[in-house]
Amino acid sequence: MLGDRMMTSPRFLTKPLYLQLRDALADRIASGEWKPGSAIPNESDLAREFEVSAGTMRKALDLMEGEHLLTRRQGRGTFVNDQSSDELAARFSNIRGSEGKRICGQLKSTQITSGSANDMERTRLRISAQDSVYRVQRVRHDRGVVFQAEEASLPTTLFPGLDEKKDVAHGIIALAQDYGILPGKAEERVSLGEASPQMAETLGIAVRSPVIVLDRVVRALDGRPIEWRVAWCNLSDKYYMVEMT
Amino acid sequence: MLGDRMMTSPRFLTKPLYLQLRDALADRIASGEWKPGSAIPNESDLAREFEVSAGTMRKALDLMEGEHLLTRRQGRGTFVNDQSSDELAARFSNIRGSEGKRICGQLKSTQITSGSANDMERTRLRISAQDSVYRVQRVRHDRGVVFQAEEASLPTTLFPGLDEKKDVAHGIIALAQDYGILPGKAEERVSLGEASPQMAETLGIAVRSPVIVLDRVVRALDGRPIEWRVAWCNLSDKYYMVEMT
């Protein structure tokens, strides 16, 4: 069904087969046809279904494993990743606990409002002036100790009815999964700041003490920005760590 | 020559063929047999030489491209990457100029000493008590403006005679290439600090003003630490940015 297009239409109009397959399979995950945590059909069955060779199907599946959509285990099968799992949900957090594992902390005191996007939100989220956003304010704590306050903006078109749900207590990655959005990449800018009186209050530190400011944009698999967040963070028994390849 | 081992010895003693190929090809780069910037033989010639199928050779070459050792270009060939190029040498720097490109800055006022490794150096570089290190102190500037001061430690065994060379004016990645070491990954811890009187002097900022402290370990392709560096950085017209996947 997919293969035909390779034969009939000129190449410059089409993508390589394995990329088309990736898109088709990713859509099954995004649509909820394949649920998080469940196994999907094996390589050769999928190859038969899509009328491609097993090698091409494998290339698509390997790609998706690299995109954190699937996990493949020899002898067991191929499974849809649960983005709300601890490991994956913390994927875009570079803050680590003393044990060295990425941590998100627990969410607390969530507030949500909506309004039309301001200049900053428009440039960061690549949306236009008439679009609106949800604005979420929240605080994160680790074993009761507040260490981060943050303000996030999300396009309303991508998260319809978000303000009426309780899901705001989840991070962006788990949230995206609920709305059929597959997370892709993120960029984070790190800078120095000093605590405003209010920030000092919530973080439990002295006014004007230095804090680290994390300005992050999370994108969907297709590159669309889905969240812009600025976080003010008090690192003390935690640290910020980046791995580079 | 390589393939034989697959047939004769049990699998748990050996690595997959494509990984053995990667090691063999990487060795040709590290040893200087294949020079930075030069083209290497094509896929099928290499496959013939190593007596493997073209597909297996391709898997090894693709892997090496992902490790930044090679660049493949359709219609042109496969080329050995020059690690001292601007792009690759700045690979482990998350500091970006206003244009958004990674920058290393220019090195200035380099000092080098050597001595036996202290506790911190032993743990970070995973070397033992009797091993010695080179200690390099230097300052980086961008168009004349000093923005970073740093202290680096390198195992003497990996960089013999480093103190007698002028190469210290190069960053670790270009340096490693000269010594036949292929760079792999790096980790960097980011924390807050305040400028000591001396640091304030060199960075041209007020005493006790907040600076960002970058604690980085660079590893070779095989995982061995090759440099531990602590940098004190004054971000002003620059910013620190991380991409996450």
Next chain:
DNA sequence: AAGTGGTCTAGACCACTCA
């Protein structure tokens, strides 16, 4: 036109997991 990497195929066998 010749040579390169990129895609795709069809099939074999191995290593691992689990009932």
Next chain:
DNA sequence: GAGTGGTCTAGACCACTTG
């Protein structure tokens, strides 16, 4: 032992670059 993913093979054809 049946079923899964992981490795490896041999070959075809396509897309791109360069002379």
